[in-house]
Amino acid sequence: MSTGRSRSSTSSPSDERAGAAQTGRYARSVADDVPASALAVYAHPDDAEISAGGTLARWAEQGTQVWTLITARGDKGTSDPDADLEALAELRVEETAKAVALLGFAGHFHLGYPDGELPDDQSLRGAIVRHVRELRPEVVLCPDPTAVFFGDGYFNHHDHRVTGWATLDAVAPAAGSPHYFPEHLREGLATHEVRAVYLSGTLEPNCWIDIAPTLERKIDALYCHASQLRDTGDWFRDFMRERSETAGAPVAGVRYAEAFRRLTLGG
Numbered sequence: 001m002s003t004g005r006s007r008s009s010t011s012s013p014s015d016e017r018a019g020a021a022q023t024g025r026y027a028r029s030v031a032d033d034v035p036a037s038a039l040a041v042y043a044h045p046d047d048a049e050i051s052a053g054g055t056l057a058r059w060a061e062q063g064t065q066v067w068t069l070i071t072a073r074g075d076k077g078t079s080d081p082d083a084d085l086e087a088l089a090e091l092r093v094e095e096t097a098k099a100v101a102l103l104g105f106a107g108h109f110h111l112g113y114p115d116g117e118l119p120d121d122q123s124l125r126g127a128i129v130r131h132v133r134e135l136r137p138e139v140v141l142c143p144d145p146t147a148v149f150f151g152d153g154y155f156n157h158h159d160h161r162v163t164g165w166a167t168l169d170a171v172a173p174a175a176g177s178p179h180y181f182p183e184h185l186r187e188g189l190a191t192h193e194v195r196a197v198y199l200s201g202t203l204e205p206n207c208w209i210d211i212a213p214t215l216e217r218k219i220d221a222l223y224c225h226a227s228q229l230r231d232t233g234d235w236f237r238d239f240m241r242e243r244s245e246t247a248g249a250p251v252a253g254v255r256y257a258e259a260f261r262r263l264t265l266g267g
């Protein structure tokens with residue numbers, strides 16, 4: 001999320017997820033497989049936590065190596081016209097470090113693009129491919145870039161859409177092909193095939209992860225991003241519980257969930 005406002009206005013995606021599931025248009029499943037490693041590629045410093053923090057924390061406590069790759073700086077995540085944007089960008093890296101430590105992740109990386117100026121170009125794709133080839137994750141998570149309009153009150157942020165498309169293009173075919181970014185291979189990196197992609201913030205979910213064991217820790221991690229909270233009262237904890245409950249509602253036996261569109265690659 002880029003601002004406190006956008007955070008508080010994202011309840012509609014959950015409603016959309018619930019609606020899609022109830023129509024029966026998609027194969028539904030509660031997933032319990034745990035990958036050996038996962039790379040979460042998101043736009044702003046708190047996006048990975050808010051989109052998939054419960055899932056990533058569950059996996060991490062079961063042994064998954066989890067990294068986040070943040071494409072934008074989060075430097076415009078303030079409504080104060082006099083804010084020091086450089087200082088905010090630095091603060092947001094520190095907040096990310098606290099959240100990542102709390103969730104048990106292996107590390108976090110930042111590409112440092114200014115908020116709102118993320119280009120869907122070879123430079124961005126190459127940077128993501130490089131991280132995929134270096135870290136060699138079994139699965140990759142990112143925003144669903146096709147999800148643009150949510151209900152009648154929210155449309156997806158430019159940085160989320162661009163990060164989603166660039167990550168998909170980086171995963172396949174680029175990371176697995178020696179003919180994309182061959183300079184990486186000359187530097188000693190090898191191609192890498194990602195097994196599955198989990199798209200969050202999707203209108204077409206087919207996979208729910210039960211996050212009951214880690215929901216409170218996910219929320220604690222979001223409190224680490226203090227610069228993005230207008231107040232630190234319990235309203236946000238209640239909001240996140242409610243939102244997670246809505247996401248899990250269509251799947252029997254799961255009270256709190258994160259929903260994804262999961263793509264299994266390579267057959």
Ligand SMILES: [Zn+2]
Pocket residue numbers: 001002043044047157160
């Ligand atoms: Zn964001």
